[in-house]
Each structure stands twice: as C-alpha cells, then as structure tokens.
Amino acid sequence: MTPSHEHSTIDAAKRGFDRIYSDYAEDVYRFSFYLMQHREEADDLYQEVWLRVAKHSVKLAGIRDHKRWLFTITANCHRDWLRKKKLQRLLFNTKGLDDEVLEIHGCQQPEDVAGNLDLVEAIAKLPPRQKQIFILKEIEGYKLREIAEMLNINIGTVKSMAHMAVSRLRRELTAAELWLRKVEVKL
Amino acid sequence: MKCQDVQLWIMEPDNDKRNEAEAHVAVCVECERFAQDYGQLSFVSNLQAPPLSLIVKNTVYTAAYKCIEKSSYRMTMAAIPAKIWAVLISVILLSSIWIFFTAANCIEKGQVTTAGMFAICWFLQNCIMLIFMPAVVRQFRRLRHFQPSVNWQKQQLVAMDLATHNG
Numbered sequence: 328m329t330p331s332h333e334h335s336t337i338d339a340a341k342r343g344f345d346r347i348y349s350d351y352a353e354d355v356y357r358f359s360f361y362l363m364q365h366r367e368e369a370d371d372l373y374q375e376v377w378l379r380v381a382k383h384s385v386k387l388a389g390i391r392d393h394k395r396w397l398f399t400i401t402a403n404c405h406r407d408w409l410r411k412k413k414l415q416r417l418l419f420n421t422k423g424l425d426d427e428v429l430e431i432h433g434c435q436q437p438e439d440v441a442g443n444l445d446l447v448e449a450i451a452k453l454p455p456r457q458k459q460i461f462i463l464k465e466i467e468g469y470k471l472r473e474i475a476e477m478l479n480i481n482i483g484t485v486k487s488m489a490h491m492a493v494s495r496l497r498r499e500l501t502a503a504e505l506w507l508r509k510v511e512v513k514l
Numbered sequence: 515m516k517c518q519d520v521q522l523w524i525m526e527p528d529n530d531k532r533n534e535a536e537a538h539v540a541v542c543v544e545c546e547r548f549a550q551d552y553g554q555l556s557f558v559s560n561l562q563a564p565p566l567s568l569i570v571k572n573t574v575y576t577a578a579y580k581c582i583e584k585s586s587y588r589m590t591m592a593a594i595p596a597k598i599w600a601v602l603i604s605v606i607l608l609s610s611i612w613i614f615f616t617a618a619n620c621i622e623k624g625q626v627t628t629a630g631m632f633a634i635c636w637f638l639q640n641c642i643m644l645i646f647m648p649a650v651v652r653q654f655r656r657l658r659h660f661q662p663s664v665n666w667q668k669q670q671l672v673a674m675d676l677a678t679h680n681g
Contacts, residue, residue, distance in 0.1 A: 340582050348575060353566055360563035373566075374574045381581035446558065464525070465558045471526055486522050493525065497551045 336385065343387035344380065347397070352377075354467075355397050361462045362405045364451045375404045398467070399477045402459050409455055449499040457492035464489055520545045524552055602647060605640060613637045 355376055360369040379400055380387075390396045453461060459478065463469045471489060475482040515523070515531065515538050523535040524545070539545045613633045620630040 337583065341579065344578065344582060348578070352571060356566040357563040361561075366564060369563075370567075370570050373570065374577065377574050377578045378581050381578035384582045447561070450558075465555065466561065468559065471522075489525060490518060490522055493521075493548075493552060493555065496555065497548070500551075 340384035340387065344384045347380070347387065347393045348377070351394055351397050354394060355401055358398055358401050358462065358467065359405075361450070361466060362401070362455075362458065363408075364447065368408075372401065372404055372408060375408070376401050379404065395469075395473065395477050398463065398469075399479070402463075402478055405455065405459065445500060446496075449496050452499065453492055453495060457488050457495070460485055460488050461492040461496075517542060517545055521548045521552075524549050598647075602644060606644060609637055609640045 356369065356373050359372040359376065360366070363369040363372055376397065380397065387393070450458060450461065456478075460474055463474045463477065464471065469477070471485050472482055474489075475485040478485070515534050517538075520535050520538045520542070523531055524539070527535075539549055613636070616630055616633040620626050626634075
C-alpha cells in the first residue's frame with residue numbers, strides 16, 4: 328500500500344466519521360442517557376461508543392443504516408459496561424447496580440424529565456435488556472423486528488421482553504399511583 | 515388470539531389482525547386495561563434527555579479522530595516480506611533437525627552433554643526469536659512507512675498558529 332493510498336484511506340474514514348458524528352451525535356447521547364440514567368455515566372458510554380466507531384471507521388462506507396448500527400454499538404457497549412460493573416462488584420464488593428440506578432434523582436434532570444421522575448425511575452429499574460428494548464421501541468420508535476435485528480436476538484424474545492417491560496412498568500406505576508394521578512389531571 | 519398476542523398487537527398494531535384483536539379487547543377486561551395503560555405510556559416519547567455538552571462533544575470528537583489515525587495506520591501496515599518468512603522457516607527447520615540428532619545422541623549416552631545443553635539453549639533462543647520476530651518486523655516496517663495525513667498536518671499547523679496568536 329503506497330503512502331498516498333494510506334492518506335486517502337484515512338481521509339475517507341475521517342470524512343465518513345465526520346458525517347455520522349454530525350448527524351447522530353445527539354441520538355447516541357440520548358440513547359446512552361436513557362440506558363445509564365446518569366449524566367457522567369452517559370458521557371462515558373457515549374465516548375466508548377464513538378471510540379468503537381472510530382476503530383471501525385473504515386467499514387463505514389459499507390453500512391446501510393448508520394443510526395441502527397450506532398444503536399447496536401451503544402447497546403453492546405452498555406452490555407459490556409454492565410458486565411464490567413458486575414465483575415467489579417464481585418471482586419471489590421462495591422455498590423450494587425440497583426443502588427446506583429436509584430441515584431439518578433441526585434443528578435441534574437431537565438424539566439421535562441423531572442416532571443416524570445416516577446416514570447424515569449420505573450424505566451431505570453427495568454432489567455438491562457428490557458430497558459434497551461423499551462427505549463428503542465417507545466422513545467426511538469423502532470419496530471420490534473428492527474430491534475431484534477439491531478440487538479441480534481430472536482424476534483420472539485424481543486416481543487416477550489417488550490411485553491414484560493410494559494407489564495413491569497404498569498405494575499411499578501400502578502404501585503406509585505401514577506396512572507391515577509394522570510387520569511385526575513386529564514379530568 | 516391469546517391475551518399476550520393481543521397485548522403485543524396493542525404495542526405494535528398491524529392491519530392483518532385488527533378485527534380479531536379489537537374483538538378480543540372488547541370482551542377482555544385485562545386487555546382493555548392494558549390498552550388504556552399503554553396509551554398513557556405514550557408520553558414516554560416526549561421525554562427529553564439533557565443536551566449533549568459541547569465540551570464532551572468536542573473532546574470525544576478529538577479522541578475519536580486520533581483513534582482513526584491510529585487504526586487506519588495499523589490497517590495500512592505493510593505485510594511481512596516473503597524473504598523474512600523464508601529465513602524464519604529455514605532457521606526453524608535447520609535448528610529442529612540439528613536438535614533432533616543432538617538430543618538422540620544425548621539419550622543414547624544417557625546424559626546431557628555440553629553440546630546437548632547448547633542445543634537446548636539454541637532451540638529456546640530460536641523459539642523466543644520466532645515468537646517476537648514478526649512483531650519486531652512489523653514495528654520497523656510501520657515506522658518506516660507511516661507519514662501523517664495531509665489533514666492532520668494542517669490541523670497541527672492551525673493549532674500551532676492559534677497557540678502563537680494567543681500568546
């Protein structure tokens with residue numbers, strides 16, 4: 328490979344990266360934030376995702392749907408992060424995941440989120456896979472089949488997890504009497 | 515249709531099963547309640563994450579750029595030349611033959627001679643060399659080939675220029 332060819336490869340990778348970074352940075356951050364529910368951890372996940380993208384930037388030209396690809400990477404990075412946390416908890420007996428998830432109230436929330444803290448808390452309590460599926464379905468608006476492709480899991484599993492997530496949220500929110508409050512507000 | 519199928523249909527409706535699902539919801543209290551609750555969940559889509567901080571955005575962008583430089587640079591590394599492979603394979607073959615005869619001689623005599631020890635040391639040294647040689651060769655080839663890209667040089671110049679102006 329000649330030096331000029333090397334340069335053109337690097338430049339092409341950079342151009343591809345620039346394009347998807349300007350188009351999807353906010354989307355990746357939003358997804359990271361809802362997965363982590365904590366600003367600093369969302370920042371870390373966001374960085375991890377883009378570094379992984381940068382490592383594979385030469386493949387960018389061959390990818391059809393960049394947004395879906397980025398969400399797949401984000402979900403994988405989130406899974407890796409959870410594994411690392413679990414290992415840390417086992418080795419060093421640090422705080423559990425559930426304790427950390429409940430810390431979300433301490434972080435700065437925008438007004439829109441603050442108004443729905445019960446819901447945000449309920450989403451935070453969902454198991455990781457269910458949380459990923461719920462966010463992709465309800466916030467990002469993907470179809471269950473697309474989510475199955477993105478997360479590389481069976482469509483049946485996605486359907487069942489999506490159903491479990493909604494059922495669990497219903498239980499949580501009914502317990503917090505959120506439904507009742509919402510109905511009263513409407514009346 | 516089972517309740518779970520109907521509830522999944524409520525989550526993601528399609529026209530194929532509309533009549534069947536609607537008929538089920540009309541007679542099933544649990545599914546009707548699910549539909550109401552799920553309808554209320556739709557405000558989830560209006561939730562907003564905090565805006566991405568400009569500092570994080572720029573820092574990540576810079577780090578990613580450096581990472582692209584590094585990974586492209588690794589990707590474009592020159593292959594190990596055939597003559598290096600030929601020498602490495604010859605060395606491993608010759609030393610294997612030599613050690614085979616020396617070891618056979620040692621076993622016959624029932625003791626490890628100086629020659630035997632030398633052969634073992636030689637063999638171990640070759641093994642170590644063969645493990646690390648490709649890495650060493652790649653490293654040298656890479657250093658010789660790599661030139662920073664034009665854009666990167668421009669960025670460096672702009673950064674230096676800014677630094678000079680700022681004082």
